[in-house]
Amino acid sequence: MSKSWKRRTKLVHSGIRRSQYGEVAEPIFLTQGFVYDSAEAAAERFEAAGEDEFIYARYGNPTVRMFEERIAALEGAEDAFATASGMAAVNASLTSMLKAGDHVVSSRALFGSCLYILEEVLTRYGVEVSFVDGTDLDQWKAAIRPDTKAVFLETISNPTLEVIDLKAVSELAHAAGAVVIVDNVFATPVFSRAIELGADVVVYSATKHIDGQGRVLGGVVLGSKEYIRKTLEPYLKHTGGAMSPFTAWLLLKGLETLDLRVRAQTASALALAETFEGHGKLANVIFPHLASHSNYDIAKAQMEAGGTVLSLDLAGGREAAFRFLNALEIVTISNNLGDAKSIITHPATTTHQRLSQEQRDALGIGDGLVRLSVGIEDTEDLIADIAQALEAA
């Protein structure tokens, strides 16, 4: 497969495996297992399976392999392993490499289920976890120790969109010999430079931009061949987090249009942020590529574009936020992101409801804050919808 291909070519052609029929679209191998020509062939395959040899769908499947190779080509990673959901990927990326007594440093502003794994699951098995404010390099410096095995972070936090300096954190982690694991959903695979900036392992929820059409759950872990095949694969193939071939097929189709969708979404997100910054009903508009953003310099240096999500802080608190959501006609109320449809969420009462008021305050999740995932609808229609809903708020 050509390494010199640019992103959009890789997204259409990388990883393709054609059957003897020469089909145009990627085939779905909806099969649990594979037959062997002889007892000797079975024995040989169990000893060492070749490139195009599969044993059992929990270990690997041709359609799933196509998806893994295509996303690995896009990310510039040596290898990848696909999982049933984003959380299966996050969990396996950590659990496969950690044991009791190990130390992990993580940023605190995490997707709720990621926080659960680090705070509740890993600690139950004797892993020590230190949490830091991800934007404060001094806190990383103080928390990373010679025995730190891994650092975990989301480059852009949810829903307050803080941007972490991945290069600086990676340098601190690598000086201590720690593995850098990045949950990169908000940066998107299109704008990711995670490996170039120092990440050793990159994790995506494919449910978000990669599917981008609200159909399936999926996840993927990307990294070196050594990490994927020696550390991650044995763990995943025996614990059962495998991706369904049908899901992989939908995600291959999602990848074909990923770059087009994400660039259109990102352009609209910037237009919305610029249009509504300073609006009388809003206390704040948060978008990484607005000059007013608290980590603007890092966001500019690290990201080609600001991403597909912006957050709006309604000055009138929860009541205004609810009136705003209920008045929207195009933007739908849901909790996915990266979808072709624009989606809005009130984190304090939904995705972050589990947290205490103090925890929400510490993360900057106020009662007026809403998270808007911008879709591929016409930008002017979105501006008009938000404008009329703000009037109603």
Ligand SMILES: *Cc1c(COP(=O)(O)O)cnc(C)c1O
């Ligand atoms: C959605 C999401 C996940 C979890 O992915 P699922 O596919 O829902 O399991 C993890 N991290 C981030 C940042 C997410 O947005």
